[in-house]
Amino acid sequence: MPTYSEEELAEALAECAREPVHIPGAIQPAGCLVSLNEDLSRVLQVSSNIEELLGMPVTEALSHPPTHCLGEALIARLDSRLASDGGKVMVGDILTSAITGERCRATAYRSGTRVVVEIEPLRTLGELEILTTVSHWQTCLAEQNSEPELLQALAEGVRALTQHDRVMVYSFDADWNGLVEAECRSEGVDSLLGHRFPASDIPSQVRALYDINPVRSIPDAQAEAVALMPERCPLSGEPLDLSVGNLRAVSPVHQEYLHNMGVAGSLSVAIHGDEGLWGLVACHAMTPCALSPVSRDAAHLLAQMAIQRLQRLRLLFQQRFRQRVQETRGLLFETRKELLVAGDLVQRHGHDWLTLFRASGVGMVYADTVSRVGKLPDADMLKKVAAWLGESQSRATAWHSSALGETRLGEWLSPQCSCGLLAVPLSVDASRQGWLMLFREEQRETSLWAGRPEDVPRMKDGRLVMSPRRSFEVWQQELTGHSAPWQEVEVLAAQDLGEDLAIAASASEIFNLNETLYQERQALADANRRLERLALTDPLTQIWNRYRIEMALEAELNAAARYGRDVSVLLFDIDHFKSVNDRFGHEVGDRVLTLLAQTVWNALRSCDAVGRWGGEEFLVLCTGCTDEDVMGLASRLLKAVSEVDFDEVGRVTISIGAACWTPGESQTDLIRRADKAMYQAKKGGRNRAEKSE
Numbered sequence: 001m002p003t004y005s006e007e008e009l010a011e012a013l014a015e016c017a018r019e020p021v022h023i024p025g026a027i028q029p030a031g032c033l034v035s036l037n038e039d040l041s042r043v044l045q046v047s048s049n050i051e052e053l054l055g056m057p058v059t060e061a062l063s064h065p066p067t068h069c070l071g072e073a074l075i076a077r078l079d080s081r082l083a084s085d086g087g088k089v090m091v092g093d094i095l096t097s098a099i100t101g102e103r104c105r106a107t108a109y110r111s112g113t114r115v116v117v118e119i120e121p122l123r124t125l126g127e128l129e130i131l132t133t134v135s136h137w138q139t140c141l142a143e144q145n146s147e148p149e150l151l152q153a154l155a156e157g158v159r160a161l162t163q164h165d166r167v168m169v170y171s172f173d174a175d176w177n178g179l180v181e182a183e184c185r186s187e188g189v190d191s192l193l194g195h196r197f198p199a200s201d202i203p204s205q206v207r208a209l210y211d212i213n214p215v216r217s218i219p220d221a222q223a224e225a226v227a228l229m230p231e232r233c234p235l236s237g238e239p240l241d242l243s244v245g246n247l248r249a250v251s252p253v254h255q256e257y258l259h260n261m262g263v264a265g266s267l268s269v270a271i272h273g274d275e276g277l278w279g280l281v282a283c284h285a286m287t288p289c290a291l292s293p294v295s296r297d298a299a300h301l302l303a304q305m306a307i308q309r310l311q312r313l314r315l316l317f318q319q320r321f322r323q324r325v326q327e328t329r330g331l332l333f334e335t336r337k338e339l340l341v342a343g344d345l346v347q348r349h350g351h352d353w354l355t356l357f358r359a360s361g362v363g364m365v366y367a368d369t370v371s372r373v374g375k376l377p378d379a380d381m382l383k384k385v386a387a388w389l390g391e392s393q394s395r396a397t398a399w400h401s402s403a404l405g406e407t408r409l410g411e412w413l414s415p416q417c418s419c420g421l422l423a424v425p426l427s428v429d430a431s432r433q434g435w436l437m438l439f440r441e442e443q444r445e446t447s448l449w450a451g452r453p454e455d456v457p458r459m460k461d462g463r464l465v466m467s468p469r470r471s472f473e474v475w476q477q478e479l480t481g482h483s484a485p486w487q488e489v490e491v492l493a494a495q496d497l498g499e500d501l502a503i504a505a506s507a508s509e510i511f512n513l514n515e516t517l518y519q520e521r522q523a524l525a526d527a528n529r530r531l532e533r534l535a536l537t538d539p540l541t542q543i544w545n546r547y548r549i550e551m552a553l554e555a556e557l558n559a560a561a562r563y564g565r566d567v568s569v570l571l572f573d574i575d576h577f578k579s580v581n582d583r584f585g586h587e588v589g590d591r592v593l594t595l596l597a598q599t600v601w602n603a604l605r606s607c608d609a610v611g612r613w614g615g616e617e618f619l620v621l622c623t624g625c626t627d628e629d630v631m632g633l634a635s636r637l638l639k640a641v642s643e644v645d646f647d648e649v650g651r652v653t654i655s656i657g658a659a660c661w662t663p664g665e666s667q668t669d670l671i672r673r674a675d676k677a678m679y680q681a682k683k684g685g686r687n688r689a690e691k692s693e
């Protein structure tokens with residue numbers, strides 16, 4: 001357990017970050033340095049090893065114009081290049097060492113108001129050989145179709161160029177810890193593949209230097225630094241900022257770090273992605289390793305090519321993922337045509353979404369319904385989570401966490417089965433809202449640290465300081481409480497899915513509402529029909545009631561008056577019906593009435609109608625009937641009734657009174673005449689028809 005407080009650690013880190021690594025006042029002995037004033041007319045500082053490379057003592061170089069130590073041609077080129085390059089590093093001016101006869105490369109850059117020229121011998125691989133090597137690995141990188149293979153090819157390519165004993169490609173996590181993702185090494189050198197390096201290994205100001213100058217070469221970490229003469233600018237008294245250069249002396253802290261790791265020389269090449277520093281290619285040499293500036297630049301070139309390919313691969317992955325999501329959305333649209341409720345959609349497609357989103361469970365809480373597929377909390381818990389999300393989160397955007405234990409939900413959810421959650425709001429309207437939730441299980445990982453991160457801060461003179469690590473022994477750390485992180489592309493895709501589900505939910509609701517409305521309308525129409533029937537039908541005999549037959553008669557008489565048509569009525573009742581009731585009971589009497597009504601109804605033409613006039617009296621309305629016709633119909637009815645067997649009652653007869661309408665006659669008068677005629681029939685012996693004259 002750390003024995004220091006958070007504040008002490010923060011102060012130690014800040015102190016470490018204040019180390020002025022960019023103005024060491026010295027360079028590495030891999031080359032020499034000349035600093036000039038802005039108009040290139042005066043030498044201001046030189047490195048104390050200038051004589052070893054340029055064959056000229058420090059005092060001589062400082063007391064003569066720059067052309068004396070650097071030559072007329074180089075100064076002329078510097079003059080023109082610096083004017084056009086606006087102070088950027090300038091490479092490619094070659095001169096030959098006066099002492100060793102080696103070809104050297106001069107690199108110039110602006111540092112404040114000064115111009116710095118660094119001179120380094122060109123060594124090892126020939127330029128042509130480097131070109132061939134770069135070209136080979138460039139092709140190789142372009143052919144890689146997976147991230148691990150690509151990073152492995154980068155490690156191998158850089159090692160082919162620099163000949164270091166161990167070349168690692170490591171990426172930074174969100175906290176700037178490094179993870180070794182690929183490695184290429186010579187036999188007998190320990191592997192650090194899969195190891196993590198704590199963020200404190202590269203203090204923030206050193207990381208910032210990688211933005212200015214992506215390549216840091218240390219051919220011999222323990223070589224004595226070469227002082228600048230004088231140490232500060234003789235004009236301004238300012239130290240010389242060597243951030244942009246290649247020769248900056250190694251900070252004592254870094255020297256100790258490399259020593260503790262058993263590394264004699266190193267090369268670090270920053271890998272910058274679209275979002276800044278992505279990682280590093282870190283090369284270690286177990287013995288000092290002189291490196292040609294051209295190889296160094298070539299290594300940088302390969303790193304740049306690799307990151308471009310990496311970004312392309314990630315883009316392709318994202319495109320493929322979104323394509324698959326689009327396909328799922330297409331399926332959703334297809335099934336939406338069936339107007340499934342949103343919950344059914346989850347049941348139907350949930351398993352596909354589990355695969356697509358690498359999730360262990362998918363749930364949806366919408367209105368009062370919960371749908372679940374896979375491994376996830378129970379329905380009540382999902383409702384509780386949805387309620388919390390609704391209260392505490394924006395309704396417009398997705399919410400996600402890959403460490404639920406660190407959130408409010410950690411109190412409710414078991415970390416083993418629900419460690420990560422991506423929740424997407426389904427907003428249908430203000431009153432109806434829901435959440436689509438994708439859960440991920442815990443992803444237990446064993447992290448191999450190259451030394452314990454906590455060992456870095458140490459007490460020195462009663463104060464906590466960040467010290468270079470002494471031990472790089474593998475230390476295992478169990479990472480728990482985390483799921484795989486949610487990628488941005490996954491969050492966006494889940495939001496698309498959420499929108500589709502919200503649309504499906506409202507579509508099915510509208511359908512359900514319409515359905516209910518339709519059913520209610522049907523019920524109303526049925527009730528109306530029943531009412532109408534009740535209002536117009538005789539409940540016993542199921543033929544028209546008096547009201548209905550009167551209406552029909554009225555309409556017929558109006559039409560007859562208008563078009564001069566014939567209309568007749570037959571009024572009849574059962575003979576001696578009282579005795580039927582008396583002998584067999586009222587119920588039997590009812591059955592006789594019903595069967596009689598059906599018999600008459602069946603005997604009529606479709607244009608005629610019969611209604612119950614009251615009691616055991618019936619009225620037949622005959623349209624287009626002359627006197628003759630109506631008596632013919634009356635005879636047919638007498639016959640039809642006489643042929644019916646009325647069960648225990650046996651045969652019954654009826655007496656009919658017929659009346660033909662005369663123009664101008666009222667309905668009442670017409671009926672009265674028919675009634676009179678029926679009376680005549682009764683009087684005449686029954687089971688007969690009489691016609692009103």
Ligand SMILES: Nc1nc2c(ncn2[C@@H]2O[C@H](COP(=O)(O)OP(=O)(O)OP(=O)(O)O)[C@@H](O)[C@H]2O)c(=O)[nH]1
Pocket residue numbers: 573574575576577578579581585586587588589590593614615616682686
């Ligand atoms: N079962 C039953 N009987 C009814 C109904 N409406 C009227 N009646 C009976 O019909 C009988 C009519 O009797 P009356 O008017 O004396 O006539 P009748 O016995 O048919 O003799 P005539 O008409 O002179 O041949 C009565 O007994 C009524 O109770 C009914 O809806 N159901």
